[in-house]
Amino acid sequence: MNAADPLGLPVTVPSTALFTDRYELTMVQAALRAGTAHRRAAFEVFTRRLPEGRRYGVLAGTGRVLDAVTNFRFGSEELDFLRERGVVDEPTLDWLAGYRFSGSVHGYPEGEVYFPGSPVLRVEGTFAECVVLETVILSILNHDSAVAAAASRMAVAAAGRRLTEMGARRTHELSAVAAARAAYIGGFDATSDLAAGFRYGIPTSGTSAHAFTLLHDTERDAFTAQVSSMGRGTTLLVDTYDVAEAVRTAVEVAGPELGAVRIDSGDLLLLAHRVRHQLDELGAHDTRIVVTSDLDEYAIASLAAAPVDAYGVGTQLVTGSGHPTCSMVYKLVARADSDDPAAPLRPVAKKSMGGKLSIGGVKWAARELDGDGTAAAEVIGTGEIPAELAGQELTVELVRAGEVLAREPLEVPRERHRRARAGLPLSAAQLSRGEPVLPTRYA
Amino acid sequence: MNAADPLGLPVTVPSTALFTDRYELTMVQAALRAGTAHRRAAFEVFTRRLPEGRRYGVLAGTGRVLDAVTNFRFGSEELDFLRERGVVDEPTLDWLAGYRFSGSVHGYPEGEVYFPGSPVLRVEGTFAECVVLETVILSILNHDSAVAAAASRMAVAAAGRRLTEMGARRTHELSAVAAARAAYIGGFDATSDLAAGFRYGIPTSGTSAHAFTLLHDTERDAFTAQVSSMGRGTTLLVDTYDVAEAVRTAVEVAGPELGAVRIDSGDLLLLAHRVRHQLDELGAHDTRIVVTSDLDEYAIASLAAAPVDAYGVGTQLVTGSGHPTCSMVYKLVARADSDDPAAPLRPVAKKSMGGKLSIGGVKWAARELDGDGTAAAEVIGTGEIPAELAGQELTVELVRAGEVLAREPLEVPRERHRRARAGLPLSAAQLSRGEPVLPTRYA
Numbered sequence: 023m024n025a026a027d028p029l030g031l032p033v034t035v036p037s038t039a040l041f042t043d044r045y046e047l048t049m050v051q052a053a054l055r056a057g058t059a060h061r062r063a064a065f066e067v068f069t070r071r072l073p074e075g076r077r078y079g080v081l082a083g084t085g086r087v088l089d090a091v092t093n094f095r096f097g098s099e100e101l102d103f104l105r106e107r108g109v110v111d112e113p114t115l116d117w118l119a120g121y122r123f124s125g126s127v128h129g130y131p132e133g134e135v136y137f138p139g140s141p142v143l144r145v146e147g148t149f150a151e152c153v154v155l156e157t158v159i160l161s162i163l164n165h166d167s168a169v170a171a172a173a174s175r176m177a178v179a180a181a182g183r184r185l186t187e188m189g190a191r192r193t194h195e196l197s198a199v200a201a202a203r204a205a206y207i208g209g210f211d212a213t214s215d216l217a218a219g220f221r222y223g224i225p226t227s228g229t230s231a232h233a234f235t236l237l238h239d240t241e242r243d244a245f246t247a248q249v250s251s252m253g254r255g256t257t258l259l260v261d262t263y264d265v266a267e268a269v270r271t272a273v274e275v276a277g278p279e280l281g282a283v284r285i286d287s288g289d290l291l292l293l294a295h296r297v298r299h300q301l302d303e304l305g306a307h308d309t310r311i312v313v314t315s316d317l318d319e320y321a322i323a324s325l326a327a328a329p330v331d332a333y334g335v336g337t338q339l340v341t342g343s344g345h346p347t348c349s350m351v352y353k354l355v356a357r358a359d360s361d362d363p364a365a366p367l368r369p370v371a372k373k374s375m376g377g378k379l380s381i382g383g384v385k386w387a388a389r390e391l392d393g394d395g396t397a398a399a400e401v402i403g404t405g406e407i408p409a410e411l412a413g414q415e416l417t418v419e420l421v422r423a424g425e426v427l428a429r430e431p432l433e434v435p436r437e438r439h440r441r442a443r444a445g446l447p448l449s450a451a452q453l454s455r456g457e458p459v460l461p462t463r464y465a
Numbered sequence: 466m467n468a469a470d471p472l473g474l475p476v477t478v479p480s481t482a483l484f485t486d487r488y489e490l491t492m493v494q495a496a497l498r499a500g501t502a503h504r505r506a507a508f509e510v511f512t513r514r515l516p517e518g519r520r521y522g523v524l525a526g527t528g529r530v531l532d533a534v535t536n537f538r539f540g541s542e543e544l545d546f547l548r549e550r551g552v553v554d555e556p557t558l559d560w561l562a563g564y565r566f567s568g569s570v571h572g573y574p575e576g577e578v579y580f581p582g583s584p585v586l587r588v589e590g591t592f593a594e595c596v597v598l599e600t601v602i603l604s605i606l607n608h609d610s611a612v613a614a615a616a617s618r619m620a621v622a623a624a625g626r627r628l629t630e631m632g633a634r635r636t637h638e639l640s641a642v643a644a645a646r647a648a649y650i651g652g653f654d655a656t657s658d659l660a661a662g663f664r665y666g667i668p669t670s671g672t673s674a675h676a677f678t679l680l681h682d683t684e685r686d687a688f689t690a691q692v693s694s695m696g697r698g699t700t701l702l703v704d705t706y707d708v709a710e711a712v713r714t715a716v717e718v719a720g721p722e723l724g725a726v727r728i729d730s731g732d733l734l735l736l737a738h739r740v741r742h743q744l745d746e747l748g749a750h751d752t753r754i755v756v757t758s759d760l761d762e763y764a765i766a767s768l769a770a771a772p773v774d775a776y777g778v779g780t781q782l783v784t785g786s787g788h789p790t791c792s793m794v795y796k797l798v799a800r801a802d803s804d805d806p807a808a809p810l811r812p813v814a815k816k817s818m819g820g821k822l823s824i825g826g827v828k829w830a831a832r833e834l835d836g837d838g839t840a841a842a843e844v845i846g847t848g849e850i851p852a853e854l855a856g857q858e859l860t861v862e863l864v865r866a867g868e869v870l871a872r873e874p875l876e877v878p879r880e881r882h883r884r885a886r887a888g889l890p891l892s893a894a895q896l897s898r899g900e901p902v903l904p905t906r907y908a
Contacts, residue, residue, distance in 0.1 A: 040660040041638040043631065045671030047659070048695060052673070056690035058680055065676070090638070103663045111694075149680050156674075157658075160634035161641055188486065191603035192790040194640035195484040195533070198604055215600075216490070217483040220546045228488030230495070231599075233508070233797035236813040237501050237592050247499035251554075252491060263816045337790060346789040347635040347780060354676035370679040373706045 038090040039100050039121070041158040044109060050150045051114040059117075059150035060361035064384045067129075067143035067163060067352050069136075073171075073345035075455025078446060080174045080439060081142050082204040083166030084132035088426045090158045091123050123151055127421035130387070133170075133207050133435030134416065135442045137400040139462045141385040141417065142350070149357060156352040164350050165197065166204040168342035172319070173208025174443060175343065176335060178451045179322040180209075184332035186227050188214035188314065189340030201340040207435045214334075222432055232286075235262040245275040255281035257312055260297070261288060269297055273304040282310035282331070290315060291328050298329035318343050319453050356384050369404070381464070388414040389445075389460075397445050403465030411465075481533040482543050482564070484601040487552060493593045494557040502560075502593040503804035507827045510572075510586035510606060510795050512579075516614075516788035518898025521889060523617045523882060524585050525647040526609030527575035531869045533601045534566050566594055570864035573830070576613075576650050576878030577859060578885045580843040582905045584828045584860065585793070592800060599795040607793050608640060609647040611785035615762070616651025617886060618786065619778060621894045622765040623652075627775035629670050631657035631757065632783030644783040650878045657777070665875055675729075678705040688718040698724035700755055703740070704731060712740055716747040725753035725774070733758060734771050741772035761786050762896050799827050812847070824907070831857040832888075832903075840888050846908030854908075 053059035072079050096104075096118040104110055104118070125147020136142050143159065145152045176185060187205040190198035195217075202210075202218030212225040219226040230248055238244035245258055245268075254276045260268035260283045272280055283301070285293050290313045301309045313325065314334035322333055338344075353372075358365035369382030383404035388411035392398040401411060419427060443450060450459045496502035515522050539547075539561040547553055547561070568590020579585050586602065588595045619628060630648040633641035638660075645653075645661030655668040662669040673691055681687035688701055688711075697719045703711035703726045715723055726744070728736050733756045744752045756768065757777035765776055781787075796815075801808035812825030826847035831854035833842040844854060862870060886893060893902045 038638070040663050041633065041641065042659050043633055043657040043671050044659055044662075044669045045657065045673055048671065049673050049677045052677065052691045052694035053680060055694045056681070056686070058690065061680060063680065100663070104659075107662060107669065109659070109669065149676075153674075153676055156676075157634050158638055161636060161638040164635055165637040165640070190484065190486055191600050191795075192607055193604060194608040194637060194643055195481070195601055195604040196639040197608070197637035198484065200637055214486040214488065216485050216487055216547075216552070219487075219550060220483050220543070226487045226550065226552065228486050228491065230488055230492050231596075232815045233592075233596055233599075234492045234495065236797045236815065237496060237504060237506065237800055238499070239802065243499070247501065248495045251495035251498045337792075341789045346784045349780075352634075354679045357680055359682065372675045372679065 037095045037097060037100065038093045038158050039096045041090070041161060042154060043157045046154045046156055047104070047110050047114065047118070049153055050117065051110045053150055054113055054117060057361065060148045061358045062147070062363065062365065062367060063149040063152050063357040064144060064146045064355050064367055065152050065156070065352050066141045066355045066385060067159065067350050068139055068141050069348055069350045071138050071349065072458055073348070076171065076345070077450050077452065077456060077459045078443070079136040079167060079348065080170040080208055081130050081132060081134050081136050081163070081167055082170035082207045082435070083162040083200070084129060084143070084420070085430060085435070086162045086166065086200065087143070087159050088420060088429065090162060091127065091155060091421065092426060094121065094123060094155060094158070096121055117150070121151070121154070122424060123147065123155065123421070124424040125151055125421070126419070126423065128417045128419050130416050131418050131435070131438060132430065133439035133442065135439070135446065137458050137460050137462050139402050140400055141387050141402065144384065144417070160350055160352050164348045166200055167348045167350070168346055169201045169204035169340060170208040170439070171345070172339055172343035173205040173210050174439065175319040175453060176322055176339065177209025178443070179319040179326070179453060180333055181326060183330065185210045186212045186214065186332065186334045187339055188228070188334045189336035190215040192337040193340040198340065203432065205339055206432055207439055209436070209440065224432065229257045230259055232259065232262045235259065241268055242271050242275065245272055249276045254279040257282040257284050259284045259286060261285050265293060265297065266300060269300050270304070273301070273306050273309070278304065278306040278309065280306055280309045282312050284312040284314060286314045288315070291325060294325065294328040294330050323453055353380060355382050387416045389416055390414060395445070396447055397460055400460045400462045401465050402462060408465065480538045480540060480543065481536045481601050482539045484533070484604060485597060486600045489597045489599055490547070490553050490557065490561070492596055493560065494553045496593060497556055497560060500804065503591045504801045505590070505806065505808065505810060506592040506595050506800040507587060507589045507798050507810055508595050508599070508795050509584045509798045509828060510602065510793050511582055511584050512791055512793045514581050514792065515901055516791070519614065519788070520893050520895065520899060520902045521886070522579040522610060522791065523613040523651055524573050524575060524577050524579050524606070524610055525613035525650045525878070526605040526643070527572060527586070527863070528873060528878070529605045529609065529643065530586070530602050531863060531872065533605060534570065534598060534864065535869060537564065537566060537598060537601070539564055560593070564594070564597070565867060566590065566598065566864070567867040568594055568864070569862070569866065571860045571862050573859050574861050574878070574881060575873065576882035576885065578882070578889065580901050580903050580905050582845050583843055584830055584845065587827065587860070603793055603795050607791045609643055610791045610793070611789055612644045612647035612783060613651040613882070614788070615782055615786035616648040616653050617882065618762040618896060619765055619782065620652025621886070622762040622896060623776055624769065626773065627655070628653045629655045629657065629775065629777045630782055631671070631777045632779035633658040635780040636783040641783065646875065648782055649875055650882055652879070652883065667875065672700045673702055675702065675705045678702065684711055685714050685718060688715055692719045697722040700725040700727050702727045702729065704728050708736060708740065709743060712743050713747070716744070716749050716752070721747065721749040721752070723749055723752045725755050727755040727757060729757045731758070733773070734768060737768065737771040737773050766896055796823060798825050830859045832859055833857060838888070839890055840903055843903045843905045844908050845905060851908065
């Protein structure tokens, strides 16, 4: 039943090589036999459309893609599995055993915004070495970019108030780690998820849940226990029983130095006003109010006028606020006619059916600016980039001859995203449904 | 920036212990100091409602929960991280270092259906040893059950036709593995995801993509390459250029023994009829038709009258067909008043606000049957189960004194789900939005 230790980690896949659809490997087998596997090829990642009503996309996951490409190795466990199940033949297993990606990757830098047609990643090498990366690259970019896009909208709505990602319990335990990373890039400040702190160094936060209050004989006992352990600067949860009574008890226990109170249910707008008023009356002017109940970007925006200091967002963030995945695809756009490394690349494309736009050829992309320096269009073309757009080129080199050129601390894509969003037309900040804020123009 | 090797696997968390919200550990710290950490406690997992319009829920992930509980261990890497970041104090780190779950777990068996209020899992032990498991348990059950519920609806719609899960590229690379597992429990027959085959022994399938056709100079070259490598029984993709021409070429190349053709775009109903007609005219009566374009349970149902033999489902399956997460919660329902192991458990509950129903006390659950043996109600209560319901009790013992009692091969929950669904009223098979097919009754 199981090639891995049943008592091992929930998933004990020792490399990224099996995060792969079976057909990627069977295509390699058939191409090896046909003598076409080593034709040079270029694959591009793009999406034909943004999720309905969204104004811009946010590219996240590129850093994880670089790790995944580096770790795409078939060890003996993987090869034994493929052999036992008869997935591919021996010549293919031999080729997989020696697999090291030796090609190049170009793409939009992580955190950049994108639009329909934007070539956010391009992978070049032999057909075989590129095609096998399709599944894992799409998994990462489709997931992470979906979360980053939701995070970015929430960050716009929060308008500078602190945002904490707390959706781990609403998504797969490892999605949660990637979601916290993507949310941080999109503008969140912290995560509840310790694994995300461990793996990516994202600040973690959180103090207590209703269970902690219920564990104790009285709410006062619970608050006293928490303050004596975590200090007066802690955040007390005040909606287990009666909010007004809890706020009174909280300030009695912690004094006006109480760090914050958290409200996790009820009419947040009304409660925030009442609690702020009560805290001020009690002299706790610096005690902050944190709200955490089923928030999304619209709920956050609706609380803009409320005296809320910080938001905790779970479900709607990690599920992409209605759009849990992007529709990015990984398409062969050019290939050589022979396996001569010097053979030129020739554009290829599937015939358009059902409105699926496919444009062959390796593409460049640039963001055209208006006179004020605000983005005006996403311009995409093949061949040479026009001189007047060369300064606005979006694509950068990420991997050369199989070597990752640069890894970035997360603060870099996070700041890049902030700048990229700030460079969009003002309508990008509208939460209402509408068209992409930039038109895509094919040069 | 990073406690883990940046060139390691995309996520190098060596145990499940950090798939945990920070507040679980700070609660332990405060409770340890207050002397309340070792009070006996019972936590229950349940959902207050099904996703809107859904008729039943499908419990999946229990097997993964058992692995997660077993592997919930704080090693030196995790403890160093918690110490360096000041997450908890030294007495808490000492307690975490010795952590082994020693309590009990009861729950619905995996694959069982559930309804609002169903206590699908119960974790008992000391408060501290139970509370830390909250996040990872909910991550697993909320994710896996969302996918299983979508899979079950698709299996109903497919009415026995073969179903392949192929959504890996639309979700996080490790979610994909769990999604394939949940889909298999829900009624799918195979997955495209090799990691799911490796980890869980699920049958894998897949042959080729459009890129394979585009790699070759002609479609005939591509088909010839595939058939000579994979045999006549392979599945040829026929919608890269012109479907009718491709079908003709496919049968010329492979002969009437051709295994299947796959259609991935266009009007599937129309195309399936045309292709079936054409295959029959060419004498390829046994060549199957596989369709794979943006399917969900409604699209599958709409193809019931079409000559389709198999469906491949991606995006809508792994994203729960509109409901990518369940709303399961993990609530303290009872606890002792002291840390005396003999102290009785006392029901506790958060005050109901905003329609959140919380019932204190450890619960039993039974499925009441009508005269024909069809399920009639989900009956939930506290205290002793009434004698007339004892034979229909749903909860089983999963972990005793920290030891997992039984692990099941995936075929067991898969078959259990099939039987459980078959035991529901006929309206469970309706895809239209409606109320849960069973009322939840509190005894």
